[in-house]
Amino acid sequence: MTSGAGRLRRRPEKPKVTGLELLFDVVFVLALAQLSTLLEEDTSWTGAVQTLILLLPLSVVWAVTAEECDKYDPQQLPIQLLVLGALLGTLVMAAAAPEAFGERGLYFAGAYLAIQLGASGILVHLLRGGEMQRSEAREAFWFGVSAVPWIVGAIMHGWARAVLWALALAVEYLAAVLRLPTPGLGRGRATEFGYSGEHLADRCRQFFTIALGELILVTGLTLDQSGFRVATFAAVLAAFATTVLLWRVYFYSAGEQQSKALAEASGPVHGRPVVFAHPILVAAVIAISISYKFVISHPLGRTPPAWVALIVGGPALFLAGRGFLEYAVFRRVSWDRPIAILVLVVISPAMILVPPVGAASAAALVLAGVALVDTARGPRRGQPAGAG
Template structure:
């Protein structure tokens, strides 16, 4: 392909809104996140949480790299549409294999992950011959080829060996992006080619967090369907839905609404976009833990408390608030006091409530989130207008 034809693949500078193709692609991740919650629920232990984290990082990286592709290239082009749908199919295969990824489904999960990344960059490297972006895809192809070795080697081992090799593999994937894919004879990816389009990125991150909340609602509804409207399960369902609403409200308050303006105002858009990616990853992890907590609360509302149950019921809001505080800092260069107090209270409640029934712990978690939401409302009345001021911005 000539450079002129390749330029025709690029997304226009004024076309920053997410397309229907991207929204369609996101549907696969509702299922993937639900599968992650199921995998964690099946093994509520520190080792189980570690394995779930590795799987979440892999799922997130498929979504993030595809969002990057649809920022650079025009999703209306048939070739990009076919590529995106192919990645979606691969993500669905990963999701199906996900609960058994550390068992019999390991090779399917790893092979799908590797094929998504290597196949995508191989396709683009061929399609972009003669264009400067070809070097970017070659860098990706090199580094995903490197990480493919521990991914596939881990799939062929068992137990701790798989966990260690896959942790190494996902660390390679994230580190390569962090250091802009330094590649022999090709160099690093120019900062200008990293994700940085304010409106598109902001919309995509908001959409993915809404997907995480959608998964929470889905899990909550399916759990109630399984248990029926019991005397204490129904109030637990109401608490879970209320918690979901609070997560949504706290997320969109100010920083969520002003994200695109913050990216536009940042002196280093690519760096801020990377920070926002990580903060959303933490918030999505918090929503996932909250989904597990909702399942526990509805299915076992008044059973004797267990430490693992208290950790997921309060750990979900802790992760969300930690990610949300970091997100707020990337937009305003400061964190509101109410958010920090809520985070500290949620952490302190974990050891204090380990023996209480899940329903009561869930109510406590919702109360903490309600307190943060009320603090946000009070701040909004006191400061009705706040302009984004990301770290390093002038003024």
């Protein structure tokens, strides 16, 4: 290991999350609020796809920065500057998000590429030889490849932009799964880096908690705007119960054992599924928060199909993401997850016939059933999945 890499490497005895990392997380409060607003204004399939396409690069920024702070010491000035640069870039991405498929596409894509290529390029320079430098060079290469559809997409309009940006994201995610095969450098080794399980698991939990904070924020602000009526309070209680149930189902067993799963993973390829599960979970919470903005504003009357899709689809997506997380940790999925998703799908047509507060309460009851089954079953006794 080179002296540069040795100086920047995070020591195993320093697993705690630093204040700078918490500051970095704060910008995602704005980012998630912006995405929620975008989806609220367009609940069509087009709006949902666009919101997802914008959420994924923001999630990549968060995941890559979290991994950098796991591999390298955030107490070192160069790493602090990289994190602050990522914070500034994410701020620009968040501000541009509502018009990312309009006039600000180049700002969104440019900020994203500046974060990724800038960090990779600087680390390649700082590490000066060795496997760690080659690893960063692989990342720089693949972000350079994905930069082409990102920039071309930003110049295009309409669905052409969405397709090209989706292609760029597919390139990045597939390259990560294949261990970044790069001309002249080969693929990264599965044992290239070990994870500090405690640190990275804490970062994942904080990311999900920020998403829950968006749900609480939406609930409180919508209550303030809608007035204090009996039906409104019933909707707020459903939103509060849903928030608690999301917290309970997430943290139960697999959420609490992420640390051990990440620590026992043989490298990024085996640890990353735990990290990659979280964009799914965050997308679900965004959908749920928007559904409750509608439900609290209009608790009675007819429930439009688009609202039903959010009210039922949000919890279903959350359970799918939670199942993916559970599989990443334990290599198996509890039977109640797919059954609960099936129940949500089955009841969704009938939700059009009940008022919004009734539909939201029904979805919350399904989540409550999952939480009760988890409690009755007791904590998982199996070992978290390692290298497999």
